[in-house]
Amino acid sequence: MAKKIADQLIETLAATGIERIYAVTGDSLNEVNEAVRKNDKIKWIHVRHEETGAYAAGAEAQLTGHPGCCAGSSGPGHVHLINGLYDAQRSGAPVIAIASAIPTYEFGTEYFQETNTIKLFNDCSYYNEVATTPKQFPRILQSAIQTAITRKGVSVIGLPGDLAKATSASVDSSTHAYPTKSEICPAEEDLAQLADLLNKHERITLFCGIGCRGAHEEVIALSEKLNAPVVYTFKGKMDVQYENPYEVGMTGLLGMPSGYYSMHEAEVLVMLGTDFPYSAFLPDDIKIVQIDIKPERLGRRAKLAIGLCGDVKMTIQALLRMLNPKTNDSFLVKQLKRYEGVKKDLAAYTEDKGETNKIHPEYVMSEIDKLASDDAIFTVDTGMTCVWGARYLQATGKRHMLGSFNHGSMANALPQAIGAALACPERQVIALCGDGGLSMTLGDLQTVVQYKLPIKIIVFNNRSLGMVKLEMEVDGLPDWQTDMLNPNFAQVAEAMGMTGFNVSDPEEVLTTLYNAFEIDGPVLINIMTDPNALAMPPKIELGQMVGFAQSMYKLLINGRTQEVIDTINSNYKHIREVF
Structure with missing residues (x-):
């Protein structure tokens, strides 16, 4: 029996590891709904609002590391997805969004519920294309999945209703995901320059973000070697705070005086895996180092002495052997003492x-x-x-x-x-x-x-x-x-x-x-x-x-x-x- 494009879509998503589609069904999405009903490897989660579906898919992706999936039918369903997709995109969550659309022969006629999905989703996605032929569809689907996984963001697949019910064509592209893991570390000479800077200064503070996930031991080892207090962002808290004798709390609007002053009283601030947006809380009269996996982020929040592209875990591992252990811990002790006072104040408020x-x-x-x-x-x-x-x-x-x-x-x-x-x-x-x-x-x-x-x-x-x-x-x-x-x-x-x-x-x-x-x-x-x-x-x-x-x-x-x-x-x- 011939396979429909909608069936091909669901089979490919299931093979990718997607277990759920969060959606509100609707006319142009009905063929996809039917394909899910017939497939025992993927479930349809009937949310009451497409925004909820997009948020739920993003949450699933952030927790599992695997793509989440949501869908919205033509017109209003597309628009309702937008807010949740913006959040997923800005959170680095791999999400596949299926935007079912009006029939292809009605494109550009101001047809009922027509939206231009390219214009609508371009700003909240890394990949955003409309499929129009059975031969084209598998390539677009593969590109969308691969982009979401590798770039950690949103991919939107525009799927016209008439294409969803069309018979699929032979496939000459891959139909499953290829997760990749690149190990990125700064060049030896760049690490040597950073080590030289850190070896020359005594008051050093680490400022850790979500990019420190999986690098807990390395962050503590670096802090111990430098006698450096550890400040963290809200996003980085759950990955940095625990079992960390050098942590002094957060900074920013939600932060604490101990975090703020640890940064402002330092000679060198090392930003690890954070694109902290609130420049007003960053010191402007000390040397700042930034290490981030995305080089385009370097230097856009503060003036840097050194900016390096690298995975936090690998970079610290390579850097540690170049550093001289600090013997003067007075700066660290001062900030830890301040933090103890902050914690007492916080506890007092709960009484x-x-x-x-x-x-x-x-x-x-x-x-x-x-x-x-x-x-x-x-x-x-x-x-x-x-x-x-x-x-x-x-x-x-x-x-x-x-x-x-x-x-x-x-x-x-x-x-x-x-x-x-x-x-x-x-x-x-x-x-x-x-x-x-x-x-x-x-x-x-x-x-x-x-x-x-x-x-x-x-x-x-x-x-x-x-x-x-x-x-x-x-x-x-x-x-x-x-x-x-x-x-x-x-x-x-x-x-x-x-x-x-x-x-x-x-x-x-x-x-x-x-x-x-x-x-x-x-x-x-x-x-x-x-x-x-x-x-x-x-x-x-x-x-x-x-x-x-x-x-x-x-x-x-x-x-x-x-x-x-x-x-x-x-x-x-x-x-x-x-x-």
């Missing part, structure tokens, strides 16, 4: 649990950290949830944390948790959602129930767009249009078929979390957190204090005195950080 309907989020996150398994997968919504996750979730060497760290979109935590739970069914998956983020993808709670995914969804319900509110206050503006009138999320969850808990009393947080984690199935815990809880940056500038004071003044003169009082009462603990 105040808050009050009714104003539960302190620091306390909540610290309890989640204690109860979560050693190999838990956390997904964190962009916003204030990221702040508390960055500061209170601890690495174990087995845990993973997913977020929209580069794209910075709201509403990522629930969709990513769906992908994580399907890709790693043996692991605990905890979605840490903001009320704003969850509101955007609320319908996909039903997806969690439909596939019986035992995700624990914890809502930090501060009834506001908390991070935006804080940004406005720092800029001297009264917060405006940031308040959220929310449904009872626990009741919504129960209406959809999962267990739901409401927590408004801080004394009930620990018991409720414990009981929820013991339930074998999906659970949503709606925790009423303090809407006025502030996140202090690692270094507070005068302009930020002035802006915040102006914001509070504007609230006062507009009759919002109680909000100012509530803000002060909620954040008295931060006063010593300011002064």
